[in-house]
Amino acid sequence: MSPEVQALLYLLAAVAFIIGLKRLGSPRTARSGNAVASVGMLLAIVVTLIDSEVSWIVLGAGAAVGAVVGAVLALRVQMTAMPQLVAAFNGFGGLASALVAAAVYVTVTGEIETVEMLTILLSVGIGGITFTGSLVAYGKLQGLLSGSPITYPGQKTLNAALLVGLLGAGVWSQTSQDALAFWGMGVISLVLGVLLVIPIGGADMPVVIALLNSLSGLAAAATGFVIENSALIIGGALVGASGLILTRLMTEAMNRSLANVLFGAFGTGEGTAPAAFAGGDVRTTTPGDLAVALSYANRVVIVPGYGLAVAQAQHQLREVADELERRGVEVVYGIHPVAGRMPGHMNVLLAEAEIPYDRLLDLDDTNSVLPRTDIVLVLGANDVVNPSARDDADSPIYGMPIIEVDKARTVVVVKRSMSPGFAGIDNPLFYDEGTLMLFADAKKALADLTAALETV
Amino acid sequence: MLDPVVVGVVVFVLASFIGFELITKVPPTLHTPLMSGSNAISGITIVGAIIATGIENDMLAAFLAFVAVGSATINVVGGFLVTDRMLEMFRRPKREDRE
Numbered sequence: 001m002s003p004e005v006q007a008l009l010y011l012l013a014a015v016a017f018i019i020g021l022k023r024l025g026s027p028r029t030a031r032s033g034n035a036v037a038s039v040g041m042l043l044a045i046v047v048t049l050i051d052s053e054v055s056w057i058v059l060g061a062g063a064a065v066g067a068v069v070g071a072v073l074a075l076r077v078q079m080t081a082m083p084q085l086v087a088a089f090n091g092f093g094g095l096a097s098a099l100v101a102a103a104v105y106v107t108v109t110g111e112i113e114t115v116e117m118l119t120i121l122l123s124v125g126i127g128g129i130t131f132t133g134s135l136v137a138y139g140k141l142q143g144l145l146s147g148s149p150i151t152y153p154g155q156k157t158l159n160a161a162l163l164v165g166l167l168g169a170g171v172w173s174q175t176s177q178d179a180l181a182f183w184g185m186g187v188i189s190l191v192l193g194v195l196l197v198i199p200i201g202g203a204d205m206p207v208v209i210a211l212l213n214s215l216s217g218l219a220a221a222a223t224g225f226v227i228e229n230s231a232l233i234i235g236g237a238l239v240g241a242s243g244l245i246l247t248r249l250m251t252e253a254m255n256r257s258l259a260n261v262l263f264g265a266f267g268t269g270e271g272t273a274p275a276a277f278a279g280g281d282v283r284t285t286t287p288g289d290l291a292v293a294l295s296y297a298n299r300v301v302i303v304p305g306y307g308l309a310v311a312q313a314q315h316q317l318r319e320v321a322d323e324l325e326r327r328g329v330e331v332v333y334g335i336h337p338v339a340g341r342m343p344g345h346m347n348v349l350l351a352e353a354e355i356p357y358d359r360l361l362d363l364d365d366t367n368s369v370l371p372r373t374d375i376v377l378v379l380g381a382n383d384v385v386n387p388s389a390r391d392d393a394d395s396p397i398y399g400m401p402i403i404e405v406d407k408a409r410t411v412v413v414v415k416r417s418m419s420p421g422f423a424g425i426d427n428p429l430f431y432d433e434g435t436l437m438l439f440a441d442a443k444k445a446l447a448d449l450t451a452a453l454e455t456v
Numbered sequence: 457m458l459d460p461v462v463v464g465v466v467v468f469v470l471a472s473f474i475g476f477e478l479i480t481k482v483p484p485t486l487h488t489p490l491m492s493g494s495n496a497i498s499g500i501t502i503v504g505a506i507i508a509t510g511i512e513n514d515m516l517a518a519f520l521a522f523v524a525v526g527s528a529t530i531n532v533v534g535g536f537l538v539t540d541r542m543l544e545m546f547r548r549p550k551r552e553d554r555e
Binding site (some may be wrong): 010013014017018020021022024025026027030031033034035037038041044045048049052053054055058059061062063065066067069070071073074075077079082085086089090092093095096097099100101102103104106107115119209210213216217219220221223224225226227228229230231232233234235236237238239240241242243245246249335337340342343344345347348351352354357360362 | 467471473480483485487495502504514520524
């Protein structure tokens with residue numbers, strides 16, 4: 001195969017990635033889009049195999065191990081564990097890119113040109129940070145590491161010093177052509193990946209995963225420069241852009257800057273004792289009363305939080321919704337961007353319970369239907385429905401976009417107790433006149449509700 | 457001929473803009489499959505890993521290539537499979553009265 005034909009076939013693979021991502025723009029075409037992208041990948045692999053001198057033993061062994069591990073992970077994973085899995089996959093991608101560049105470095109004889117060295121260093125540096133950073137994110141999400149931020153004095157200074165060290169080792173490695181400097185840089189990037197992610201709290205992991213996603217793409221693009229391959233550069237750039245957009249969407253949904261997420265060690269609990277909130281009386285309701293109210297409503301909006309998914313109560317929720325729809329009640333779901341543990345996570349969890357995707361409304365659409373909604377059912381969500389974020393300039397979450405459930409006629413909050421949410425902030429919604437509290441475990445409350453609905 | 461690195465930069469910048477255009481059109485409901493799917497695409501680095509296995513007479517390079525192929529394959533196979541698993545759940549049109 002001539003290099004020209006090869007280059008064009010790689011371009012075709014990249015076009016398949018672009019078409020695949022375009023088809024991800026709608027739930028109807030998304031699955032075929034994923035298939036198109038995977039065919040592009042297959043094409044790129046075949047083109048490479050045809051024209052390269054490969055070691056079939058090394059290749060076969062690596063591919064066999066990787067295919068088995070990848071397939072088992074993908075087919076076994078629980079939908080609640082999706083963030084960890086994506087974090088792990090990000091890490092493997094980063095590692096692969098870094099190692100490819102390292103293998104190229106090892107085999108170059110004689111002096112390496114400045115530009116080539118720069119691309120190798122970028123690939124190893126970004127890939128290394130992505131690898132260990134993803135491992136830490138995986139550990140935090142999987143519960144192997146504490147989800148709370150790990151901080152120590154001089155943390156930022158140390159990280160800054162390491163970053164300078166990384167750049168220094170890179171420059172030294174180029175000017176001296178010293179292998180020690182090169183491997184030193186690799187080690188620093190691995191250490192830096194760990195140290196950059198440990199101070200970030202569990203609640204901020206959606207941002208971190210999105211950012212690592214972006215980095216894994218950039219590492220692949222950098223490797224594309226090392227081996228001068230346009231499929232890697234295009235594929236890597238697409239993923240880099242995707243991760244960056246998601247990172248921005250997540251930080252906007254939390255009303256935080258990226259710097260604040262990365263360096264703010266949010267959720268340490270230091271001095272965030274809930275401000276002396278006057279509190280007041282709360283009104284409570286029972287599954288029986290709620291069943292009656294729900295069945296006479298025109299529209300019910302359900303606002304799910306992550307607690308619902310942890311309790312695996314989505315299926316009970318769908319039963320309630322089915323029961324209501326049978327009575328002609330319109331049931332839709334209001335999904336805050338940070339309702340899950342990664343972008344779009346809650347939607348996947350509800351889709352798993354066979355809730356049709358056209359019922360899942362995003363933040364803006366939810367807020368536009370709420371003023372014309374009879375009952376909002378808040379299940380396991382707290383901070384994302386806290387009106388302080390809108391009204392109280394002193395609140396730590398002030399400015400965060402919320403689902404304005406208090407605009408609906410009646411709000412029913414299903415909650416185990418009055419304990420404050422993840423961020424330790426009191427919620428005036430609970431004391432609002434239009435709010436009814438149903439103190440129960442979400443799963444049990446929904447089961448009771450279904451039973452009560454059957455008798456209404 | 458232009459320096460390949462310059463050509464690469466041109467390709468990279470244009471591809472990034474295409475990426476931004478495409479991804480902003482993906483609805484929030486598909487953001488998780490988008491992440492896992494784009495993750496699989498970043499496994500394109502497998503091309504480099506395959507080429508790296510061809511490096512001869514260097515045990516270290518062979519080892520690096522072995523690990524690189526393994527991790528890239530996990531990324532590609534796992535990424536596309538798990539994305540398909542999720543999107544299959546999204547596919548179901550529940551109510552016939554829509555069409």
